[in-house]
Amino acid sequence: MDVQHIAAFSDGPHGGNPAGVVIGEHLPDNAQMQQLAATLGYSETVFAAPVADGAWRVRYFSPADEVPFCGHATIALGAALARQHGDGTFALVLNAARITVEGRRDPQAADGLMQAALQSPPTRSQPLDAASTAQTLALFGLAEADLDPRLPPARIHGGADHFLLALRDRTRLSAMHYDFEAGRELMQRAGLATIVLAHAETPQRFHVRNPFAGGGVYEDPATGAAAAALGGYLRDRGWPHGGSIAITQGEDMGVLCRLQADIGPNAGESVRVRGTARMMAA
Numbered sequence: 001m002d003v004q005h006i007a008a009f010s011d012g013p014h015g016g017n018p019a020g021v022v023i024g025e026h027l028p029d030n031a032q033m034q035q036l037a038a039t040l041g042y043s044e045t046v047f048a049a050p051v052a053d054g055a056w057r058v059r060y061f062s063p064a065d066e067v068p069f070c071g072h073a074t075i076a077l078g079a080a081l082a083r084q085h086g087d088g089t090f091a092l093v094l095n096a097a098r099i100t101v102e103g104r105r106d107p108q109a110a111d112g113l114m115q116a117a118l119q120s121p122p123t124r125s126q127p128l129d130a131a132s133t134a135q136t137l138a139l140f141g142l143a144e145a146d147l148d149p150r151l152p153p154a155r156i157h158g159g160a161d162h163f164l165l166a167l168r169d170r171t172r173l174s175a176m177h178y179d180f181e182a183g184r185e186l187m188q189r190a191g192l193a194t195i196v197l198a199h200a201e202t203p204q205r206f207h208v209r210n211p212f213a214g215g216g217v218y219e220d221p222a223t224g225a226a227a228a229a230l231g232g233y234l235r236d237r238g239w240p241h242g243g244s245i246a247i248t249q250g251e252d253m254g255v256l257c258r259l260q261a262d263i264g265p266n267a268g269e270s271v272r273v274r275g276t277a278r279m280m281a282a
Helices: 030-040 071-085 130-139 170-172 180-190 224-237
Strands: 005-008 015-025 043-048 056-061 089-092 098-105 112-119 124-127 156-158 160-166 192-203 205-212 217-218 242-251 257-262 272-279
Touching: 005 071, 005 205, 015 030, 015 071, 030 043, 030 056, 030 242, 043 071, 056 071, 071 089, 071 098, 071 112, 071 224, 071 242, 071 272, 124 224, 130 160, 156 224, 160 180, 160 224, 180 192, 180 205, 205 224, 224 242, 224 257, 224 272
Parallel strands: 015 043, 056 089, 160 192, 205 242
Antiparallel strands: 005 015, 005 257, 005 272, 043 056, 089 098, 098 112, 112 272, 124 156, 156 160, 192 205, 205 217, 242 257, 257 272
16 A cells, blocks of 8 residues: 655644555555554554545544544645645545545645645534543543633544543643553543543633543544534633634644634534644655
């Protein structure tokens, strides 16, 4: 398989979350896709093949399993499709949704940087039950007093499910640690893609970390699916997002990533998540 290595949500020519991108006439079989994702070791590898209506059939695999939706790999795919077919908007058929991704060359940037934006699947959120909140706090060694009361714990969705804990103190976010096996058990039992730990620096600027033990990765440097889910949750809460939020992620890992989420006014609608993509050496 011809694999492109693309870092999504980069800080210009630096940082970003690496993804493997495989575009072919047909999708490989499940075992081949899973084996390649495990070999690459990226948070996700995306596979795409054309279908009859001009769309692209897309599947995502982490090192441990298939996932229903991955934002950073979708951004990487948008960049790859634009490089192959020219700037444009591409229809994607996921396992349980149809979305689009835009890919465009950045004429102002050197080093072949691309701009990409996805429209997420529909979003939804609901309060997190007391037992799940207590288990998640215990996993990270946190207490109720560490939570930001403006943004209560929630189960959020934008193509995949996540637990959200908003922290009042940025230093508590920087100090994140957890037992990997305990985290994997909790995430798999709850059917989560990641757990979102977030800090609101301002109403429009967030710092985020995403443990991804369920996918076989301790922490995801940038998580577009969670950004979409967070945007939907903020809309549901009536948060003063002003139509868009900037998310900084990966900085505590030394891999700076920048995401922008554009939030429309209608409950449940998709969120547009955008950022820069850069090609990586194989």
